[in-house]
Amino acid sequence: MSSIHPSSFSPTGARRALRRGLLSLSLLAAGALGCSAQAADMATLGQQVAKGSDCLSCHAVDHKVVGPAFDAVAARYAGKPGAKQMLMDAVKNGHVGTWGKIPMPPHPQLSQKQLDEVITWVLSLKSAKAAEPKPAAAKTYSYDVAGKTVHLDFPVFEHGSNGKVTKAVFRGYELWNSYCFRCHGVDATGSEYAPDLRKSVLNGMSSQRMTSIAMTGIKAKGMPSWAGFFDPGQLQDIYQYVAARAYKLVAEGTPAQ
Numbered sequence: 001m002s003s004i005h006p007s008s009f010s011p012t013g014a015r016r017a018l019r020r021g022l023l024s025l026s027l028l029a030a031g032a033l034g035c036s037a038q039a040a041d042m043a044t045l046g047q048q049v050a051k052g053s054d055c056l057s058c059h060a061v062d063h064k065v066v067g068p069a070f071d072a073v074a075a076r077y078a079g080k081p082g083a084k085q086m087l088m089d090a091v092k093n094g095h096v097g098t099w100g101k102i103p104m105p106p107h108p109q110l111s112q113k114q115l116d117e118v119i120t121w122v123l124s125l126k127s128a129k130a131a132e133p134k135p136a137a138a139k140t141y142s143y144d145v146a147g148k149t150v151h152l153d154f155p156v157f158e159h160g161s162n163g164k165v166t167k168a169v170f171r172g173y174e175l176w177n178s179y180c181f182r183c184h185g186v187d188a189t190g191s192e193y194a195p196d197l198r199k200s201v202l203n204g205m206s207s208q209r210m211t212s213i214a215m216t217g218i219k220a221k222g223m224p225s226w227a228g229f230f231d232p233g234q235l236q237d238i239y240q241y242v243a244a245r246a247y248k249l250v251a252e253g254t255p256a257q
């Protein structure tokens with residue numbers, strides 16, 4: 001623990017290297033099928049580029065995550081002259097300001113071919129809005145802790161389970177104590193290296209906000225970017241665990257499962 005220097009920790013390096021290897025293999029395989037790559041094939045390749053890179057940590061096809069929904073990007077730019085090159089440059093060099101204040105990091109490791117493929121895929125997407133089911137009315141879960149009632153928009157315990165936590169909270173506990181504990185403290189208790197995230201939650205940090213910070217990182221302050229390492233669902237699990245700790249619903253140690 002004491003040998004860890006916060007700013008020298010990079011979670012993504014090894015996995016990126018591995019993925020690059022896999023990616024170039026799959027591109028070779030695709031190339032061997034023939035060189036008459038049609039737009040549809042390009043889009044399929046583009047989807048693979050997105051999966052092999054870090055895009056899906058911050059983007060989903062049909063809803064905003066950290067960055068805009070890809071179908072919203074398509075709706076805004078598809079068919080506009082020059083849009084493809086402009087978006088390829090935005091992904092390569094990084095971008096901020098069109099969709100909000102959160103920056104997209106640069107992707108210098110992607111080749112022009114990969115950028116072309118991934119943007120061709122993004123621009124080919126049709127809006128999924130019409131097909132989307134209406135969101136169910138937000139459900140709340142209430143728990144009594146030390147005479148106070150806590151209201152959350154996710155369950156901490158399995159229904160009628162006698163204090164056993166949900167799978168999501170348990171996964172959050174495991175992920176936390178594999179990756180976040182080094183700086184933010186075992187079982188979310190805080191440490192000298194980084195803020196106590198229980199306090200951040202009690203001060204109103206939402207799951208969406210925690211995901212944005214964790215995927216973007218705060219490099220100058222030693223908070224790594226987890227883009228390409230986690231998907232947004234895993235960050236949500238971590239959030240639920242930290243919130244359960246913040247509201248004292250779950251004690252230190254392994255939660256009952």
Ligand code: HEC
Pocket residue numbers: 050053054055056057058059066067068073086087090091095096097098099100101102103104105107118119122215216227228
């Ligand atoms: C750490 C989070 C993050 C990652 C990783 C990420 N993006 Fe983004 N992306 C964003 C944000 C935030 C924006 C909005 C930027 C803005 O407002 O200009 C964005 C915007 C975009 C846009 C629209 C740009 C514009 O000018 O309108 C495209 C296209 C895009 N991203 C594609 C990708 C692709 C492809 C990848 C993977 C190679 C990727 N992004 C990875 C966060 C991310």
Ligand code: HEC
Pocket residue numbers: 005006007009176179180181182183184193194195197200205209210213214218221222223224226238
């Ligand atoms: C290598 C050390 C390190 C690791 C590992 C780390 N963080 Fe951080 N984190 C930091 C530091 C340092 C800050 C404070 C940055 C600042 O001062 O702005 C921070 C800040 C944050 C914040 C903002 C808190 C606030 O109230 O503004 C969030 C959210 C966060 N980290 C989430 C995570 C999550 C989730 C994980 C595990 C996936 C994680 N961090 C792993 C070092 C780390």
